Amino acid sequence: MRRPPCCDKANVKKGPWTPEEDAKLLAFTSTHGTGNWTTVPQRAGLKRCGKSCRLRYTNYLRPNLKHENFTQEEEELIVTLHAMLGSRWSLIANQLPGRTDNDVKNYWNTKLSKKLRQRGIDPITHRPIADLMHSIGALAIRPPQPPPNASSYLHAPNPAAPALPLVHDAAFHAAGMQPPQVAIARVDADAPSPDHGQQLRWSDFLADDAAAEAQQVLVQYHEGAAATGGGSAQAGSSSTGGGGRVCGDSVIGDDGGGDDDGAAAFIDAILDCDKETGVDQLIAELLADPAYYAGSSPSSSEMGWGC
DNA sequence: AAGGCGGTCAACCGCCGGGAT
DNA sequence: CATCCCGGCGGTTGACCGCCT
The missing domain is CATH 1.10.10.60 (Homeodomain-like)
Structure with missing residues (x-):
């Protein structure tokens, strides 16, 4: 009804x-x-x-809302949190004082997702589009796999590609950090419940390790905002400073240019890591192979996923 | 100058979960 | 336990604006 x-x-x-x-x-x-x-x-x-x-x-x-443009730090945090949380806009917005879920959602849909796509990164999975193509091809030529058991499936970062690492893991490693084990929904009945009387935070919905790692990202974000913006982000003051976010021993998002966009710098760091690990070469090879685009190509037909 | 087009963002819609009864 | 009500959420829409031809 x-x-x-x-x-x-x-x-x-x-x-x-x-x-x-x-x-x-x-x-x-x-x-x-x-x-x-x-x-x-x-x-x-x-x-x-x-x-x-x-x-x-x-x-x-509502008082204390920010109406100015998103800062570099905010962009980076949105990208990071989206990789971990998906489209849980209210949870992401909770980590951005003065921003609403609608703000974050609109900004993602109109700006950030396009930036990611332009750089060859799938905004849903945060992995290279070529990598996804490769995964599709691998699935097609792989013998039928038994379905994952319920618990591993529930705890997978993304049901579409449960066993594959996220693209920006390499960026975390290069920055001296362990990548968060992303988007692990705490649905277990026996999962420890958060403190009563306290508002749930998004980290309550991550596995313990992931929550700790993700919390580290946030702490560094807020420290960076306080250091560069001259005010506490939690207090709702705006932070429009041009400094980059400290990430491990390296700084992501500050090339000294000042007006460089944060997401671009963040993604550039990811791509730099790809270069170091040779992933970029693999991507280039994949992109050069028409079989990854043309469903009617002989190779794709052989792989079993042609039209 | 005017119409087309794409981008942006405020607002709406419908679903869901949780508390109250 | 069932039902109702309300607030919250994410997806989607549509109005508005600026740019381009």
């Missing part, structure tokens, strides 16, 4: 908010707080759905 609409749509205004509506909502929330959103429109004198009011407040009117 379908859930009824949350409000009477016939008597509800939709579309962009006017300054008058913003003022009403802001005045109401500043005096009454943000209790029951379903009653807010009526009490605030707004012809809006309660959900719409909540969204407008949390994404735009």
Whole structure:
């Protein structure tokens, strides 16, 4: 059975908010707080759905929101956290003071995912697209594999490629850090529960090792932000300094240019690691092989995944 | 100058989980 | 235990804007 609409749509205004509506909502929330959103429109004198009011407040009117562009450090953190968490935007946004999940999601969809794609990296798996092609080919020529057991499958970083390393693992190694064991959902019934009365953090949903490693990334991020931005990111102050994020013994994202974009620098570091490990050569060979593109090519037909 | 086009982002939609009853 | 209600979340849409032809 379908859930009824949350409000009477016939008597509800939709579309962009006017300054008058913003003022009403802001005045109401500043005096009454943000209790029951379903009653807010009526009490605030707004012809809006309660959900719409909540969204407008949390994404735009809420105090301490940052409205300026994303910083280099924020970009790098988003890329890192997306590799570990996937599209859990609210968890990612929780690590970016002053940013909303909508902000992060939009920024990812419009900017970062394109940057990754332009550099030949699949924004979903964070692995080289050529590597994915290679994996597809390998799957096609491999004898049928038994399905993974439930627990290993549940704890795999990505169901599509559970056994393969993430591309940026090499970047972590090169930077003197262990890569996080990414996106391990804590779904076990016997998993330790976080402290009661505390808000869950995204790291609570990672395996212990992964949480520790990921926490290290965040600590370094916040230290870097404090050192370069002249303020605490947790306090909601903006950090627009041009410094790079310290990552192990190396610095990712600062080539001294100042205005270089952070994600690009971060990805460049990954690609540098690929060069050191010879992965780039493999990628070049794969890219040069038409069989990895053309489904009708003889080699791909031989591999069994042609059209 | 005008129309097409793509990028950006605010807002909406529907689903889900958790607390209250 | 079942149901209801609410807030939260992620995916998607559509309006707006600037650039290009």
